[in-house]
Amino acid sequence: MANSEKFVEIRHARKSYGSLEVLKDISLSVDRGEIVAIIGPSGSGKSTLLRAINDLDSLSGGEVWLDGVQINKTLGHREYEKHINAMRQQVGMVFQHFNLFPHMSVRDNVTMAPKLLKGISDKEAEALAIEQLNHVGMLERIDYYPSQLSGGQKQRVAIARALAMKPKVMLFDEATSALDPELVEEVNQVMKMLAEEHMTMVIVTHEMDFAASVCDRVIFMDGGVVVEEGAPEQVFRNPKEERTRAFLRKHLSVHGKG
Amino acid sequence: MGLDFSVVPDYLDVIFLGALWTIAITVCAGLLSFFGGIFFAVIALYGNAAVRLPFRFFEWLFMGTPLLLQLFLIYFGLVQIGIDLPAFVAGAIGLGLHFAVYNSELIQTAIVSVDKGQMEAARTLGLSRGQALRKVVIPQAVRDVIPPIGNNMIALLKDSALVSVIGVGELTLSSQLAIGRTYRPFEFYAVAAAFYYLINVVMEAVLRRLERKTALSR
Numbered sequence: 223m224a225n226s227e228k229f230v231e232i233r234h235a236r237k238s239y240g241s242l243e244v245l246k247d248i249s250l251s252v253d254r255g256e257i258v259a260i261i262g263p264s265g266s267g268k269s270t271l272l273r274a275i276n277d278l279d280s281l282s283g284g285e286v287w288l289d290g291v292q293i294n295k296t297l298g299h300r301e302y303e304k305h306i307n308a309m310r311q312q313v314g315m316v317f318q319h320f321n322l323f324p325h326m327s328v329r330d331n332v333t334m335a336p337k338l339l340k341g342i343s344d345k346e347a348e349a350l351a352i353e354q355l356n357h358v359g360m361l362e363r364i365d366y367y368p369s370q371l372s373g374g375q376k377q378r379v380a381i382a383r384a385l386a387m388k389p390k391v392m393l394f395d396e397a398t399s400a401l402d403p404e405l406v407e408e409v410n411q412v413m414k415m416l417a418e419e420h421m422t423m424v425i426v427t428h429e430m431d432f433a434a435s436v437c438d439r440v441i442f443m444d445g446g447v448v449v450e451e452g453a454p455e456q457v458f459r460n461p462k463e464e465r466t467r468a469f470l471r472k473h474l475s476v477h478g479k480g
Numbered sequence: 481m482g483l484d485f486s487v488v489p490d491y492l493d494v495i496f497l498g499a500l501w502t503i504a505i506t507v508c509a510g511l512l513s514f515f516g517g518i519f520f521a522v523i524a525l526y527g528n529a530a531v532r533l534p535f536r537f538f539e540w541l542f543m544g545t546p547l548l549l550q551l552f553l554i555y556f557g558l559v560q561i562g563i564d565l566p567a568f569v570a571g572a573i574g575l576g577l578h579f580a581v582y583n584s585e586l587i588q589t590a591i592v593s594v595d596k597g598q599m600e601a602a603r604t605l606g607l608s609r610g611q612a613l614r615k616v617v618i619p620q621a622v623r624d625v626i627p628p629i630g631n632n633m634i635a636l637l638k639d640s641a642l643v644s645v646i647g648v649g650e651l652t653l654s655s656q657l658a659i660g661r662t663y664r665p666f667e668f669y670a671v672a673a674a675f676y677y678l679i680n681v682v683m684e685a686v687l688r689r690l691e692r693k694t695a696l697s698r
C-alpha cells in the first residue's frame with residue numbers, strides 16, 4: 223500500500239501495567255512526511271505510546287500499522303521475532319539519554335547495524351558513515367568515542383545512527399530533555415533539517431516553541447487519552463479543552479510566554 | 481650444607497621447558513575460562529530450564545569441590561567411561577572450566593548491570609536479542625570485568641601448579657625433577673618462584689594495557 227494516507231496508524235491502543243491503565247483506547251495516524259508532536263504532562267503515556275509504535279513496549283490491545291503492514295501482528299514467537307526485527311529497521315528511534323554504544327567509535331555506532339543487518343560491504347559502510355555523519359555535522363568526529371563528545375554531539379550521532387538504517391519514520395522521545403540548555407539548539411537544528419527533508423516524524427517533547435515552529439500537528443495527551451489535537455496555531459493559541467489550557471498555562475509560563 | 485645455585489644452570493633447560501608448559505596451559509585454560517565464562521553466563525541468564533539446571537549442577541561441582549579433585553576426576557575418572565584424555569588436555573579443561581565458573585559469575589553480574597538503554601537501542605535498530613547481546617551488551621560487560629577477570633587469570637596461573645599431580649611437566653613438576661636429581665629443593669623452588677613471578681609480571685602488564693585501551697570506551 224503506497225497510499226500516502228495513514229502512513230503510521232495506531233488503532234485503539236490500550237496498555238496497562240497491572241491495574242494501572244496507561245493508554246486508554248488511543249487512535250491516531252500520521253501521514254507520510256507529516257511531523258507530529260506529542261505533548262502532555264509527565265506520566266500521561268507519551269513515551270509508552272511512542273515505544274508501542276516499534277513494540278519496544280507491547281500494547282495490551284490495539285494495532286499499530288506502518289505503510290500498510292501491521293507491526294504488532296499476532297504470530298508465533300519465532301516468526302514474530304523475525305517480523306518485528308524487520309519492522310524495527312524501518313522505524314528510527316532517538317532516546318532522551320542517547321544510548322550510544324560507548325564501546326564503539328562514532329563510525330561503528332553508525333555502521334554496526336547496517337553492516338550486520340543489511341550485509342553492506344566495508345566500503346559501502348564507510349560511505350554511509352560519511353554521508354550520515356556529514357548530514358548531522360559530525361563528520362569530523364568520526365573516529366571519536368561517545369565518551370569524548372558533548373551531549374548535543376552524542377544526540378546528533380544517535381540521530382545519524384538511526385538514519386543510517388534508512389527508516390520510514392523517526393520517533394523522538396524527548397531528544398533534548400537531557401541536554402544542557404546551550405546544546406539544545408544544535409539538536410533542534412538537525413530535527414528541523416529532517417523536517418525540511420519531509421522525514422515522517424513523531425516527536426515527544428516538552429519544548430512548546432519547537433513543537434509550534436516545526437510540527438504540522440500537535441497532539442495533547444493526558445491520563446492515557448488524546449485530549450486534543452490539531453494544527454499548532456490552533457492547539458497553542460486557541461485550545462478547545464480546559465485540560466489543554468491548564469497544561470499550556472503552566473508550561474508556557476515557565477518559558478515566560480503565554 | 482649451604483645454598484649452592486651453581487647446580488641450577490645444568491637444569492635450566494628443564495626448568496625452562498617447564499615454564500613453557502606452564503605458559504601453554506595457562507593460555508589454553510585461560511582462553512577456555514574466558515569464553516566458557518561468557519558462554520555459561522549467557523546460559524545462566526537466558527537459557528531455558530533444560531539447560532539451566534544441568535548448568536547449576538555443573539557450577540556447584542566446580543565451585544564446591546577442590547580443584548585437585550576435579551583434575552583427578554577428569555584425568556583418572558573419565559577413563560572409566562572411555563574418555564582417555566592426555567594429561568595436558570585434562571589439565572587445561574579442568575583448570576579452564578574451574579575458572580570459567582568463577583568468570584561466569586562476574587560476567588553475569590556485569591551483563592545485568594549494563595544500562596537497559598543499550599539493549600533497547602540495539603533492538604530498535606532491528607537487532608535480535610542474540611545479536612544485541614553479542615555486539616552491544618556482552619562487549620561492555622566484558623570490558624567492565626577486565627580487572628577481576630585478570631585477577632582470576634593470575635589465580636589460574638598459580639593454580640596451574642596443581643596439574644603437576646596428573647603428570648603435566650610444567651614448572652613445578654620440572655623443578656621437582658631437578659630437585660630429585662640434585663637434592664637442592666631451596667634453589668630450584670626459588671628458581672621456579674622467580675619464573676612464576678616473571679610470568680605474573682607479564683600478565684599484569686598485559687592487563688594494565690587492556691585497561692588503558694578500553695578506558696575510552698566507557
Ligand SMILES: Nc1ncnc2c1ncn2[C@@H]1O[C@H](COP(=O)(O)OP(=O)(O)OP(=O)(O)O)[C@@H](O)[C@H]1O
Nearest residue numbers: 239242244262263264265266267268269270271396
Ligand atoms: N514498566 C512500567 N511499569 C509500570 N508502570 C510503568 C512502566 N512504564 C511506565 N509506567 C507508568 O506508565 C505511565 C505513563 O508513563 P510514560 O513514561 O509513558 O509517561 P510520559 O508521558 O512519557 O511521562 P514523562 O513526560 O515523564 O516522560 C506512568 O504513570 C508510569 O509510571
Ligand SMILES: [Mg+2]
Nearest residue numbers: 268269270395
Ligand atoms: Mg516519557
